[in-house]
Amino acid sequence: MSEKKKRRHLLRTIILTILTAAVVYTLYANFTKDKHEKIAVGDQAPDFVLMDMEGNKHKLSDYKGKGVFLNFWATWCKPCEREMPYMDNQYQAFQKQGVEILAVNVGQPEFSIKKFVEKYDLTFPILKDSNKDVMGVYDIYNLPATILINPEGKIVEIIEGELPEEKIIAMMESIKP
Template identity: 50%
Template sequence: MAKADKKKKRLIIRTIVLLLLVSVVIYAVAFKDKVKVLAVGDMAPDFELVDLEGNKHRLSDYKGQGVFLNFWGTWCGPCKKEMPHMEKLHKEFEGKDVQILALTIKDPPLKVKAFRDQYELTFPIAIDKTEVVKEAYNISPLPTTFLINDKGKIQKIIKWAMSEEEIRSHMESIQPK
């Protein structure tokens, strides 16, 4: 009788464990966070980040201007290629209601400052330390650029490094008329 009781207990425990596992899987599938993938025409999610100089940047502060919102990383080879083009065009479009805002994901501030200094970048660079903005914009891969028009709507999403000519064309496309 003791042997039968042990088998019965073992069967009950195994059944409970199996039911718990099945419940966890069902919950994970049914209730997992559904990240909205942004598309052309959507309003760009607002955010607030601090740049390397300690200045706050809210996307909503740029309303009425086009925003070239670039997500990048110090380790990203293609990002390194497009940064000098971005800097040149940042200077070219100064005063023309088109802004470049570069966001790096979780890079250490010292590394970002060294990168900025190496490439002599003068446009605002902020670090998304908590990845909140990365998640809101569903960023993958790097570099990814969102072209945001003067009304705050996403006009185009580019998921590759661009040439100087491409960047110029895109900045012209978001310049308020």
């Protein structure tokens, strides 16, 4: 066999080996990945730990015994922008009654978040989901999205889209301890 044919044969063997390894890896990854169930009303809310704008850690399970209004948002989202002042109004009214708001910003730089918070003078905790990990766990694809969690840590309601203030009031009433 000539030198040229040997090189061609070697190159084809290498390419075939790489393609076979890629197919085997893809099949392995698909068959062994965790079967992530979509969250639903009645499920225990998946726990998470995120940092707020001041560097404090917030662990969802630490809020057991309180109602949690978990909101996913971004600064570029116009419906988010419109509902945030309503959320802050109701946070002022319901915080003393055992209802917390955790507003999870998804994947934005701290500078943008800070400007937004200052513009609307928001007082509830703003958490940073820089890698969108929590967003993924909660199967959030559209913003804004709100998950109501009762004092026992169970999901009561899942809402996508903008919320008027009257709806926010009713939602907070529904998760009061």
